[in-house]
Amino acid sequence: MPSLVQNLMVWDASYDWPEDGEEWSAAWGGSANHWSMWLYPRVRAFLPAKKVLEIAVGHGRWTQYLAQRCDELIGVDIAGTAIAHCRQRFADDPRLSFHVNDGTSLAAASDRSVDLVFSFDSLVHAEADVLGGYMVEFARVLSDDGVVFIHHSNVAALGAVDPERVHWRAPSVSAAIVERFAASAGLRCVIQEPFAWEAQTLTDCISVITRPGSRWDTGANRVEPNDRYRTEETRMGLTVAGLYPPAPPLAQHGASHAEALNLAAAGDAQGARALLANALRRTIAPEALNDLAVLSHRCGDHKTAITLLEALVCLHPDDVAARENLADLRTQPDLR
Ligand SMILES: C[S@@+](CC[C@H](N)C(=O)[O-])C[C@H]1O[C@@H](n2cnc3c(N)ncnc32)[C@H](O)[C@@H]1O
Numbered sequence: 001m002p003s004l005v006q007n008l009m010v011w012d013a014s015y016d017w018p019e020d021g022e023e024w025s026a027a028w029g030g031s032a033n034h035w036s037m038w039l040y041p042r043v044r045a046f047l048p049a050k051k052v053l054e055i056a057v058g059h060g061r062w063t064q065y066l067a068q069r070c071d072e073l074i075g076v077d078i079a080g081t082a083i084a085h086c087r088q089r090f091a092d093d094p095r096l097s098f099h100v101n102d103g104t105s106l107a108a109a110s111d112r113s114v115d116l117v118f119s120f121d122s123l124v125h126a127e128a129d130v131l132g133g134y135m136v137e138f139a140r141v142l143s144d145d146g147v148v149f150i151h152h153s154n155v156a157a158l159g160a161v162d163p164e165r166v167h168w169r170a171p172s173v174s175a176a177i178v179e180r181f182a183a184s185a186g187l188r189c190v191i192q193e194p195f196a197w198e199a200q201t202l203t204d205c206i207s208v209i210t211r212p213g214s215r216w217d218t219g220a221n222r223v224e225p226n227d228r229y230r231t232e233e234t235r236m237g238l239t240v241a242g243l244y245p246p247a248p249p250l251a252q253h254g255a256s257h258a259e260a261l262n263l264a265a266a267g268d269a270q271g272a273r274a275l276l277a278n279a280l281r282r283t284i285a286p287e288a289l290n291d292l293a294v295l296s297h298r299c300g301d302h303k304t305a306i307t308l309l310e311a312l313v314c315l316h317p318d319d320v321a322a323r324e325n326l327a328d329l330r331t332q333p334d335l336r
Pocket residue numbers: 004007008011012020021055056057058059060061062076077078079082101102103104120121122123125126130
């Protein structure tokens with residue numbers, strides 16, 4: 001039984017984090033592939049999000065990717081050493097904050113403030129008492145359209161299992177139990193993917209949980225078992241990682257600009273604005289400022305568009321296109 005105390009003893013004291021969690025993504029050729037080929041396709045509908053709460057951050061293996069797609073991220077973990085590591089690792093990003101928690105509650109988040117609660121590769125080691133405690137907290141912290149994406153154990157659904165073969169998964173938790181916890185907390189499970197960490201046994205599960213009536217509430221729980229976790233995607237990840245160099249950190253900022261333009265082209269101007277605002281918080285790039293101004297104008301936010309162009313002209317007085325755009329906008333009526 002992986003109790004809270006045992007989790008604390010392992011992760012805070014005895015485990016030495018040789019590669020800050022990257023060691024668990026080795027089969028994918030690294031966490032970048034693991035994120036983009038396996039996790040991101042599942043969680044992308046809920047990103048970008050204004051405020052993300054990540055439970056059990058460890059050394060920030062997923063935090064680094066979530067941080068690119070939100071305005072603010074709160075990370076919690078029971079292990080003080082993990083939180084100290086994340087504070088240092090992400091010290092240059094003031095949008096992220098990290099807190100030691102008690103393993104069942106989320107005091108760092110205020111009521112109805114969180115748009116995405118995320119946890120992967122941690123709460124599989126949490127027993128039913130921990131999941132039950134967090135569920136009550138989810139009901140408190142989720143915003144009206146907020147959503148929970150958590151990875152937990154499904155071992156209670158399997159009957160008798162050899163504890164050696166389930167990778168320390170909690171025996172008291174299953175998809176059905178999490179669905180019941182959600183209902184008792186006034187929430188609703190809308191997607192569950194029981195999956196096989198290995199050997200085709202459905203030891204794990206991802207549950208997506210929301211408020212009844214939220215934009216994610218489909219009125220029913222879609223349960224889709226998946227007996228493959230490491231197959232095509234892992235093979236592809238290894239090939240890619242073996243052949244091509246890794247993306248430099250700065251390319252990721254550029255990528256969020258490019259991704260914003262893709263979103264805008266697909267008609268999601270609001271999503272594109274959120275991504276651009278994020279990119280600008282890190283680096284004030286003139287092209288991103290200009291694109292954010294254009295998108296703001298397109299969304300009817302005339303005032304913001306003018307403010308952004310004024311800032312651009314102030315920073316780059318020689319930017320003729322920006323001056324012309326600003327002059328143009330000033331002659332147009334504010335439609336709001
Ligand atoms: C296997 S590590 C994974 C960390 C990170 N999610 C990753 O995938 O790299 C498990 C982490 O979960 C944390 N943890 C375990 N139980 C927890 C709980 N109930 N609440 C918060 N953190 C917990 C541990 O301290 C540890 O940092």
